[in-house]
Amino acid sequence: MAEEKRAFGYICPKCGKPVYGERTHFALCAAAVGLVCDCGYSELTAEPSGNTYRITVPCGVCGGEHRAEVSAKQILSGSGVGLACPESRQMCCYIGDTGQVQKAMRELEIALEKKKENADSAFIDNVIMYEVLSELKDIAARDGISCTCGAKNCGMEVHGSAVDLICRQCGARLRVSAATDEDLDRLCCQYTLTIRGGM
Ligand SMILES: [Zn+2]
Ligand SMILES: [Zn+2]
Ligand SMILES: [Zn+2]
Numbered sequence: 001m002a003e004e005k006r007a008f009g010y011i012c013p014k015c016g017k018p019v020y021g022e023r024t025h026f027a028l029c030a031a032a033v034g035l036v037c038d039c040g041y042s043e044l045t046a047e048p049s050g051n052t053y054r055i056t057v058p059c060g061v062c063g064g065e066h067r068a069e070v071s072a073k074q075i076l077s078g079s080g081v082g083l084a085c086p087e088s089r090q091m092c093c094y095i096g097d098t099g100q101v102q103k104a105m106r107e108l109e110i111a112l113e114k115k116k117e118n119a120d121s122a123f124i125d126n127v128i129m130y131e132v133l134s135e136l137k138d139i140a141a142r143d144g145i146s147c148t149c150g151a152k153n154c155g156m157e158v159h160g161s162a163v164d165l166i167c168r169q170c171g172a173r174l175r176v177s178a179a180t181d182e183d184l185d186r187l188c189c190q191y192t193l194t195i196r197g198g199m
Helices: 025-030 072-076 098-120 127-141 181-188
Strands: 005-011 018-024 033-036 043-049 052-058 065-071 080-084 091-097 145-147 154-158 162-167 173-177 193-195
Touching: 005 025, 005 033, 005 043, 005 098, 018 025, 018 033, 018 098, 025 043, 025 072, 052 072, 052 091, 065 072, 065 080, 065 091, 072 080, 072 091, 080 098, 091 098, 127 145, 127 154, 127 162, 127 181, 162 193, 173 181, 173 193
Parallel strands: 145 193
Antiparallel strands: 005 018, 005 091, 033 043, 043 052, 052 065, 080 091, 154 162, 162 173
16 A cells, blocks of 8 residues: 655745645654755745644745644644635645645635736726826825925826826825725825925
8 A cells, every 4th residue: 555645735935836745644753844945945844743733834925934733633634724824814835635735736826826917917907096096186186296395296107006106306206006995095085195205
């Protein structure tokens, strides 16, 4: 009988690639195991400690590193566990049955790709960007945009998910994000905007 293997998977925060590895039951019970990304910058570790494993996982979602304690039973048997990033509550790591982990990792990779695509997608059909621009025009129309250098005149530079207000006199910039509903809400409750420029 082939020795049973358990799988580990996470997304490398450095290079963005999925990192997948399998370890035998024997190796898992004997000592701490590590799984290093091909790029060499990140490593997941699982260290046995009594009835639990201490897991340290680099997080491809928020770029940080998270620690979790998972019961040895879940690590060594059953379909497995998924660990969520506490910052975003999105899954960032899977441990368990090889087939299940492979499947979950593919889904995780697709979800992160989509998130990235949305972040760099053109603003043309972005409702939020459209709303933010019209809000900025309203604020500008009532002379609500000024610079600490004294200028009242500013230009706008539109990026994928933000607008830069640029002082025409001193060149200082104020970045206004235009990616989420919160960005729009924040802007709508501001009567004036001030660019931090020269004195
Ligand atoms: Zn990497
Ligand atoms: Zn995270
Ligand atoms: Zn200025």
